[in-house]
Amino acid sequence: MFSQAMQDYLKAIYKLQEQGGTVSTSALAEAMGVAAASATGMVKKLAGLKLVRHHPYQGVVLSKAGEKMALEVIRHHRLLELYLAEALGYSWDKVHEEAERLEHVISEEFEEKIFQALGRPTHDPHGDPIPAKDATLVVAEHDRLSDLEPGATGVIRQVSDSDAEMLRYLGIRGLVPDAAVEVLDKAPFNGPLTVKSGETSHVLGREVASHIRVEARATDDA
């Protein structure tokens, strides 16, 4: 099988690729928290195994096989996150860390068992889609809450899971996937947004708002 390190690199390449074509070694090194030279080394190894294509000094791209591996790991990760939240009562800001370690060691049987126990879910607690067993992933592009204009309404579909602190902040305020929101105000000069959710309204900085993806309802400015 592939080592934990290799799995993590493939996952990181996948995520960087999502945000823009080929991936530079320095971006990869940054994401993995290692020196650039270490990333180059691993990339060469992965290229030898045909999991990525490496064009020296240009960047890396996952091969079909590499992408499949990456999605397999991501499937484990997201199923685990959901399982930890639903079955074990983890708060959604803690699931990521635990899933990060578990994703590499669970068997296919474990994966299948929790998949069934959860009722064949399609999204993790942060709204990210769970890749199917055949490494198929349905990506839905939603608007950043920070891009909506005052008056716009919609439903939160996804929240970036990169910052536990932020997740806690948003969780307390009920700003979680499936919550309905309405933009009341948007201050100029990159100022904060005032957002109503349920009966309460919240003032959110642009930065935070940009990490929330919303499915906008067509504004009826009748």
Next chain:
Amino acid sequence: MFSQAMQDYLKAIYKLQEQGGTVSTSALAEAMGVAAASATGMVKKLAGLKLVRHHPYQGVVLSKAGEKMALEVIRHHRLLELYLAEALGYSWDKVHEEAERLEHVISEEFEEKIFQALGRPTHDPHGDPIPAKDATLVVAEHDRLSDLEPGATGVIRQVSDSDAEMLRYLGIRGLVPDAAVEVLDKAPFNGPLTVKSGETSHVLGREVASHIRVEARATDDA
């Protein structure tokens, strides 16, 4: 923290110690599936960390700290085995392998969550006691089924979890912890035992019977 390899060595030393005083490096190597030289190397490292005491050419013993570490890992292992069986519907012959990998990566929070979800259990699916959080272990010595004489009755308390094949064999026949058994016959020359459990009687070889621990009820030969 301690590496996975170190944890596995400590656990192996613990189990070998249970069966008889100090542990030889070759026994340890055998248990770990590594060359004798590798075991010596790890023992020296563990000794440097005061987790074991090593008397060259004589053997190893766990220190108090080493025993604590070992029991911590064993607690993880047994809680996981029980959780996999109870919560995820694993068959009892498959839990060991999965727990073997998970035991090293779960957090203390995960441990606590499954401990509570299981209702603070005291024994794993094979009847082995689960060490308490403070690394306390209540060991109960029971008789081997193979040592009982015809007419003896009792309750199965523990089954060796070392052989998945055997667990499947016994599971099918209902010879699991808490099952009541009665020895009907014991053939001479290390021959098989005939054991009644429920309405059925089973013929078990000595080898298998020696892996089943029974709490004998006082025979009333009135």
Next chain:
DNA sequence: AGATTTGTTTAGGCTGTCCTAAAATATCCG
């Protein structure tokens, strides 16, 4: 274009865990 800055790769090392082969020690047995 040529020079400088920035990003990437190569070279050489370190650590952890494993290996085989050789040396050291303990045990066993006549």
Next chain:
DNA sequence: CGGATATTTTAGGACAGCCTAAACAAATCT
């Protein structure tokens, strides 16, 4: 007891994954 045998340790290496420093290539600026 003393030599043969079995066990254990030491020596020397491999491999994975990381590091820093130096060499190299690409992009950028003048």
